[in-house]
Structures are given as structure tokens and as C-alpha cells.
Amino acid sequence: MTATVLTVASTKGGAGKTTLVMALAGTLAAEGFHVAVVDADPNRAYASWAESAYEGPAVSVRAEADETRLAEAIDELAPSSDLVLVDTAGFGNRAALLAIAAADAVLVPCTPSRADIEQAAKTLKLIEGAARASRRAIPARVVPCRLKLATAVTRHALAELDAAALPRTEASIGDRVAFAEMTFSGRVPAGDAGQEVAALIAELRGLGWLPNRPSASAAPS
Ligand SMILES: Nc1ncnc2c1ncn2[C@@H]1O[C@H](COP(=O)(O)OP(=O)(O)O)[C@@H](O)[C@H]1O
Ligand SMILES: [Mg+2]
Structure with a gap:
């Protein structure tokens, strides 16, 4: 697979x-x-967290910020995985563009600020450009993140995303201590934070962006 x-x-x-x-x-x-993560951010935030803090079932991790080798790294991990997640750096660098070009789908996290919504729109344009250049569809959704739950600013931000016709997930990720704590504890949050992640996963499955069940043949590399 x-x-x-x-x-x-x-x-x-x-x-x-x-x-x-x-x-x-x-x-x-x-x-x-069987999950693999390719960390394409030169800061290696995910990879160093995975090495030093992560506590949970095995995830195959490859840090590859060199855009000349990124697509190859993804291809190498794909046959032994159900899912390859690619984390990218926070600027429109070439590795991020290659990661977009290699993707079946792209998630664009966006916090509820005007600057972030503008940047999300820009990121969607970049994805659209990559899709055009490669003559295929690259579906993408904004994922509202770090929402302060039930606040006016959050309602306003969601309304702005919708007014700008930016495709977004219904599921969102709240601004929660549990997510910040995960960077220290290495444990993926349960409780309300865990439910938000579960709701997002369910929605992504509905879009066909995540496999429904683990394959028998995939094995951690
Ligand atoms: N949903 C959230 N709730 C609370 N803190 C968050 C949340 N998402 C991110 N953070 C914190 O914000 C900071 C930046 O997040 P990060 O995921 O590293 O952003 P990026 O990878 O886009 O640069 C980190 O310190 C992280 O712990
Ligand atoms: Mg990062």
C-alpha cells in the first residue's frame, strides 16, 4: 500500500x-x-520533539529540509506507511512548496487574527499555483486553530474566513493549555482537546484524506 x-x-x-x-x-x-512524519522545517521542531519528548506508539520520523531530497524522502516512507504527514516551515520556502506539490491534500492552520487570515489566503493561492503547475488538483482546507472558544474574536474570524470564501474545516482546534503542554509532556492530549483532534480526524476521513483503517501490510520503518 x-x-x-x-x-x-x-x-x-x-x-x-x-x-x-x-x-x-x-x-x-x-x-x-502506521504514521510517518517528514519534518521539512530546518528548525526541526517536530523531529527534536519526537526524539526527546514524544511518548506514544511509534511514528517514523525523517527530518529533511533540503528541497532537492524532500520528495524522495516522502516517497521512501510512503510504501511502509498508512499516512505521511509533512510539517513545513512558516515561510513560503522551496521545501514547503515541494511538500505542497507532493501532497494528496494540504491543511492550512490559521489563528483568529487578520494577519493570519490574509496569510492563509496567500497559502491557498500558493497551493492553487502548485496545482496548476502540476496540472492536477491539490485539495486544501484552512483549519481554524488556537480559537478562544465562544469569544467574539473567534466568531468574527470564522465569519471572515467564510466571507473570504476560504474553504475551511468545520472542526477547529481551540487555544488550550493541553496542546501547549504536549510540547513538554510528549503526550497527545485527551479530554476536550483530544475530542477536537478526533473531530478533525473524522472530518478528514469524510473528505477521504485519511485512511479508514490501518493496512495490514504497512510496517513502521
Ligand atoms: N491549539 C493550541 N493551543 C495552545 N497553544 C498552542 C496551540 N497551537 C499552537 N500552540 C503554541 O503556539 C506556539 C506555536 O505553535 P506551532 O505549532 O509551533 O506553530 P508553527 O509550527 O505553525 O510555527 C507553540 O508554543 C505551541 O505550543
Ligand atoms: Mg512549526
């Missing part, structure tokens, strides 16, 4: 990309999926 490749990208740093990759990878690995 060959994995689905899901790239997490935004031109803006601090939007919650790495946090989303940590939560998705850990949750899906705990469900029995």
Missing part, C-alpha cells in the same frame, strides 16, 4: 502547524495506523 500524503503548511509561523502534526500523528498512531 502507499500512504496518503498530508502536508501541513502556512506561510505564517506560529499558526499551529507543528502542534497539529504532533496531535494528528500521535492520535492516529494510537489508533494503530
Whole structure:
């Protein structure tokens, strides 16, 4: 089997990309999926967390920020995985563009600020450009992240995303201590934070962007 490749990208740093990759990878690995993460960020935030803090079922990790080798790294991991998640750097660098070009689908985390919404729109344009250049569709969704739940600013941000006709997931990720704690504890959050991740996973499955069940043949490399 060959994995689905899901790239997490935004031109803006601090939007919650790495946090989303940590939560998705850990949750899906705990469900029995063979998950691989390619860390295409030269800062290696995911990879160093995986080495030093992550506590959970095995996730295959490859740090590859060199755009000349990125697509190859993804291809190498795909046959032994159900899912390859690609974490990217927070600027429109070439590795991020290659990660978009290699993706079956792209998630664009976006916090509820005007600057972030503008950057999300820019990221979607970049994805559209990559799709055009490669003459295929690269579906993408904005994932509202770090939402302060039930606040006016959050309602306003969601309304702005919709007014700008930016495709977004219904599921969103709240601004929760549990997500920040994950960077220290290495454990993927349960409770309300875990439910948000589960809702996002369910929605992504509905879109056909995540496998429904672990394949028997895939094995951690
Ligand atoms: N949903 C969230 N709730 C609380 N803190 C968050 C959340 N998402 C991200 N953070 C924190 O914000 C900072 C930036 O997040 P990160 O995932 O590293 O962003 P990016 O990878 O897009 O640069 C980190 O310190 C992280 O712990
Ligand atoms: Mg990051």
C-alpha cells in the first residue's frame, strides 16, 4: 500500500502547524495506523520533539529540509506507511512548496487574527499555483486553530474566513493549555482537546484524506 500524503503548511509561523502534526500523528498512531512524519522545517521542531519528548506508539520520523531530497524522502516512507504527514516551515520556502506539490491534500492552520487570515489566503493561492503547475488538483482546507472558544474574536474570524470564501474545516482546534503542554509532556492530549483532534480526524476521513483503517501490510520503518 502507499500512504496518503498530508502536508501541513502556512506561510505564517506560529499558526499551529507543528502542534497539529504532533496531535494528528500521535492520535492516529494510537489508533494503530502506521504514521510517518517528514519534518521539512530546518528548525526541526517536530523531529527534536519526537526524539526527546514524544511518548506514544511509534511514528517514523525523517527530518529533511533540503528541497532537492524532500520528495524522495516522502516517497521512501510512503510504501511502509498508512499516512505521511509533512510539517513545513512558516515561510513560503522551496521545501514547503515541494511538500505542497507532493501532497494528496494540504491543511492550512490559521489563528483568529487578520494577519493570519490574509496569510492563509496567500497559502491557498500558493497551493492553487502548485496545482496548476502540476496540472492536477491539490485539495486544501484552512483549519481554524488556537480559537478562544465562544469569544467574539473567534466568531468574527470564522465569519471572515467564510466571507473570504476560504474553504475551511468545520472542526477547529481551540487555544488550550493541553496542546501547549504536549510540547513538554510528549503526550497527545485527551479530554476536550483530544475530542477536537478526533473531530478533525473524522472530518478528514469524510473528505477521504485519511485512511479508514490501518493496512495490514504497512510496517513502521
Ligand atoms: N491549539 C493550541 N493551543 C495552545 N497553544 C498552542 C496551540 N497551537 C499552537 N500552540 C503554541 O503556539 C506556539 C506555536 O505553535 P506551532 O505549532 O509551533 O506553530 P508553527 O509550527 O505553525 O510555527 C507553540 O508554543 C505551541 O505550543
Ligand atoms: Mg512549526
